Amino acid sequence: MPLKVMIVGRDTATWERLRIAIDLTPDLHCVGAHPWREFEAQARVLRPQVVLIGADDLSSIRYAHDLPDPPAVAVLTAPDCQPDFPATALQAGARGILMKPTPQDLICALRILGRGGMVFHPPAIWIALLKHLRCPCSANSSQSPPHLTPREYSVLTLLCAGLRNARIARQLDLDTSTVKNHVNMILAKLGAVDRTQAAVLADRLGLIVDPAPTEPLAPLPTESARSADPPHA
Structure with a gap:
């Protein structure tokens, strides 16, 4: 439909x-x-x-x-x-x-x-x-940057550039379900409820200096790729 x-x-x-x-x-x-x-x-x-x-x-x-x-x-x-x-x-x-x-x-x-x-x-x-949202004074002074694995850092960098799971998977040559697991672990480590909050917290904590350039908008290549990228992952 x-x-x-x-x-x-x-x-x-x-x-x-x-x-x-x-x-x-x-x-x-x-x-x-x-x-x-x-x-x-x-x-x-x-x-x-x-x-x-x-x-x-x-x-x-x-x-x-x-x-x-x-x-x-x-x-x-x-x-x-x-x-x-x-x-x-x-x-x-x-x-x-x-x-x-x-x-x-x-x-x-x-x-x-x-x-x-x-x-x-x-x-x-x-x-x-x-x-615009960067405000170092508003970050919790008692919160230290979490330890991220190199792979989690790569995923977080692309997440902060606005990429969705399927595009992150394509760029890092990973399975989409693997990217989803990395994103969930990143949200847990940052104490974030969604991707937007994770990006803001990562910026405030100095985890991301310059977000990687995002890809131009383009339709995803296959229907299977669309279905593999969960809406709220």
């Missing part, structure tokens, strides 16, 4: 181009484009799995979280956005931030979001987000 995508915002021309790109993709279906005032009512009826919103509609994220089956929300923004905007959107509950994506990048991002992942594109957004 196609992934159901809803568009929320005011830029009618932009949203129409996105809608066409989505509906030309067999595994995606745009269930509508609506102004944010109509979003909650329409979403309760149409039950989208992913919602695209504009940078001026962050209040829609709160409505999305109040739905019976909350969709993943991605924010489309422009290159001239404020430096703290990615952090503001993430704290509001966005799972993706896309800056003027190409149609191919948009389609791949929607697929990742539909599988429970997070997307920051281009990669500079993720690095800017880590820099």
